[in-house]
Amino acid sequence: MNNVPLIDISPLFSDQREHWLPVVDKIDQACREIGFFYIQGHGISSAQLESMFALAKTFFAQPEELKQQMLIANSSNHRGWGSAGAEQLDPSKPSDWKETFDMALDIHPEHPVVKAFPKLYGPNQYGVLPGFQQQMNQHYGLLMSVARRLLKAMAIALQLPDDFFNQYFDDQHTSVLRMIHYPPRPADQVVDDETKAAGAHTDYGCLTLLLQDDVGGLEVCNAQGEWVAAPPVKDALVVNIGDLMQRWTNDFYLSTQHRVRNLAAGVHRYSMPFFVEPRYDTPVTCIPSCITAERNARYPLITSGEWILSRFAATYAYRTQDEG
Ligand SMILES: O=C(O)CCC(=O)C(=O)O
Numbered sequence: 485m486n487n488v489p490l491i492d493i494s495p496l497f498s499d500q501r502e503h504w505l506p507v508v509d510k511i512d513q514a515c516r517e518i519g520f521f522y523i524q525g526h527g528i529s530s531a532q533l534e535s536m537f538a539l540a541k542t543f544f545a546q547p548e549e550l551k552q553q554m555l556i557a558n559s560s561n562h563r564g565w566g567s568a569g570a571e572q573l574d575p576s577k578p579s580d581w582k583e584t585f586d587m588a589l590d591i592h593p594e595h596p597v598v599k600a601f602p603k604l605y606g607p608n609q610y611g612v613l614p615g616f617q618q619q620m621n622q623h624y625g626l627l628m629s630v631a632r633r634l635l636k637a638m639a640i641a642l643q644l645p646d647d648f649f650n651q652y653f654d655d656q657h658t659s660v661l662r663m664i665h666y667p668p669r670p671a672d673q674v675v676d677d678e679t680k681a682a683g684a685h686t687d688y689g690c691l692t693l694l695l696q697d698d699v700g701g702l703e704v705c706n707a708q709g710e711w712v713a714a715p716p717v718k719d720a721l722v723v724n725i726g727d728l729m730q731r732w733t734n735d736f737y738l739s740t741q742h743r744v745r746n747l748a749a750g751v752h753r754y755s756m757p758f759f760v761e762p763r764y765d766t767p768v769t770c771i772p773s774c775i776t777a778e779r780n781a782r783y784p785l786i787t788s789g790e791w792i793l794s795r796f797a798a799t800y801a802y803r804t805q806d807e808g
Pocket residue numbers: 664682687694696702742744754755756757
């Protein structure tokens with residue numbers, strides 16, 4: 485597959501199962517062949533998406549000292565603001581140049597689930613921007629309802645009960661809404677052809693729903709190892725499979741590498757990935773329909789939370805320091 489397919493998911497709003505099935509097939513095919521697809525007809529309005537870009541611009545334009553008060557490194561559960569350059573280990577080889585903001589379900593520090601798993605659950609850090617908390621939470625809810633339809637479609641495709649995945653997305657799921665700002669690099673940074681705005685990686689969780697602005701630069705590595713552009717499509721979201729879903733499906737659904745090309749001088753880019761991740765104690769073990777005559781189960785049982793934390797530890801220096 486040398487392009488990222490576009491799927492109209494509006495039939496997933498029907499309560500008649502036969503309307504779902506053609507869309508289920510398209511999603512299933514995209515997940516197996518490239519692990520990436522665009523969705524249209526997802527029900528989130530153009531005005532809502534525009535308002536989120538406006539919010540991101542206002543948020544990241546706040547003074548540095550206000551953003552410092554929401555520093556993600558001060559959060560035990562990975563919420564808040566991360567500065568551009570925080571992960572800059574070798575200044576002669578500039579890597580990702582982006583600032584970020586992460587939020588998820590906000591759970592009181594005294595709640596038992598926070599006591600049990602303090603690295604994934606707990607409060608958000610929103611700062612002081614008026615209306616910010618409310619708007620982020622509203623958008624989080626809208627994205628989660630799109631994700632639930634996709635998870636149901638995948639359950640149908642994989643011959644599971646309709647709510648198989650959604651049962652793990654109750655009031656303790658760990659999905660994260662992230663806003664990203666790629667600012668222009670400082671003039672003294674030396675960049676070469678290999679420098680990317682976001683280096684090649686796979687996502688950790690089940691699915692990612694990405695909203696990107698109209699700058700472009702997102703690229704996806706297809707099964708033949710070729711980098712394919714995933715340019716902005718107005719009002720569409722880009723959906724991709726993450727490592728946890730690849731593992732759950734015994735490598736039938738592909739968690740595909742992707743990256744963002746380095747930006748032209750002076751250009752700002754904004755994007756918003758929504759990382760769809762189930763509750764911590766979700767048992768992830770090979771789905772029966774993904775065991776075939778040619779393919780035994782490839783991975784032992786793991787909980788979603790253990791998996792996500794192991795991937796975090798490999799990525800964020802500030803987390804590994806205190807984890808030894
Ligand atoms: O900014 C983008 O378009 C992609 C971001 C991404 O892949 C990620 O944050 O995982």
